[in-house]
Amino acid sequence: MNVVTYLRVSSEQQAERELSIPAQREALQRYADERGWSIVDEYIDEARSAKTDERPDFQRMIVNAQKTDKHFVAIVVHKFDRFSRNRGDHAVYKALLKKQGVTVVSATEPIDTDTPHGFLLESMLEVISEFYNVNLRHETLKGMRENASQGFHCGGRVPFGYRRVQTGKKVTYELGSNEEVKLVQQMFQMAVEGHGGKRIARELNQQKVIEGKSWAPSTVLAILNNSVYLGKRVWNKKSDGDGKQNDMSEWIVAENAHPAIVDQQLWDATQASLMARKISKTQ
Structure with a gap:
């Protein structure tokens, strides 16, 4: 089976807390090799937020997935939150990809989304991911307010x-x-x-x-x-x-x-x- 991989880190600061691009690449290659899949292309967004309109390689990947002569049937990510941390984006882009016969696969969250339990688990992971993102933004803003109030x-x-x-x-x-x-x-x-x-x-x-x-x-x-x-x-x-x-x-x-x-x-x-x-x- 031909697949492509999508790798992302949010920013230079957040990259310290997230799995690096080389580490994601190694994990995805190992995951594909274990299943006999061929990685035919790789898409990378470094120092990019989870907003889909601010990720050029993500957009390029979506465009390529809609081509009639596309050469892959799945997009493999390290975690679903690398694909997106927004539930709306998950729903819209996964539905669009599904119409093109392309699925999104997480190497560390093996879920069969064709089953009711798998669908529920995937939805829960998306909610948790979005909560993390919203909470992180809130905490970051709070820290910046405190920093600014002290004149820094x-x-x-x-x-x-x-x-x-x-x-x-x-x-x-x-x-x-x-x-x-x-x-x-x-x-x-x-x-x-x-x-x-x-x-x-x-x-x-x-x-x-x-x-x-x-x-x-x-x-x-x-x-x-x-x-x-x-x-x-x-x-x-x-x-x-x-x-x-x-x-x-x-x-x-x-x-x-x-x-x-x-x-x-x-x-x-x-x-x-x-x-x-x-x-x-x-x-």
Whole structure:
């Protein structure tokens, strides 16, 4: 019997807790050999979540399974949660595959889904897997909220003018080079003097203060509107799902989380100047 294998680990961090790709491959090869099956292809999604639309090789596998000239009749996974941790996805994709004569087989969860007991057991495993995924997301979010409330870094790019500092598992910021710090302060001062993003970017590019660094107006404005330069750390400003800005009541703001590059007076003057320019453009 010709089969294909599907292997997945969620992320670099989670890979430490999950079976690695090489270990999954070895286990699936052994499982196939014991049954005399031939593995004719392999699909791998590394550092990918369980969301099917974010797994390119999973999608490629599903497309290939629907081809009339497909060369396999089963997809072998180490555990069913490698296929998906979402019950809806399990139902939809397994039903689609079944119409094409393709089954999903778990090497460590031998279940005959054609029997009532097997169907029930598989459904229970899917529920447990989804519970694990939802609970993990909840615990991760709770940990990130606590981390953010203490002023620590919760991922993403470190702002220009700062450097990462790690103490144990906690990450915060320290001031970057004097060159970068002074450049940020210069941007704020130029904004106070009435210059807009385009003018500031043009002058910085002409100065070539940092060799090889090119400035865009949008980058300059992003810096001028980022309260991180006041020493504040703001988390949960935008939704992960759609990228829309959350209500301010949902933001987690930590004051004095790291050294400030500008003081409150310069910040307030900058914001007033930027707002005045915005109003003048609409009149």
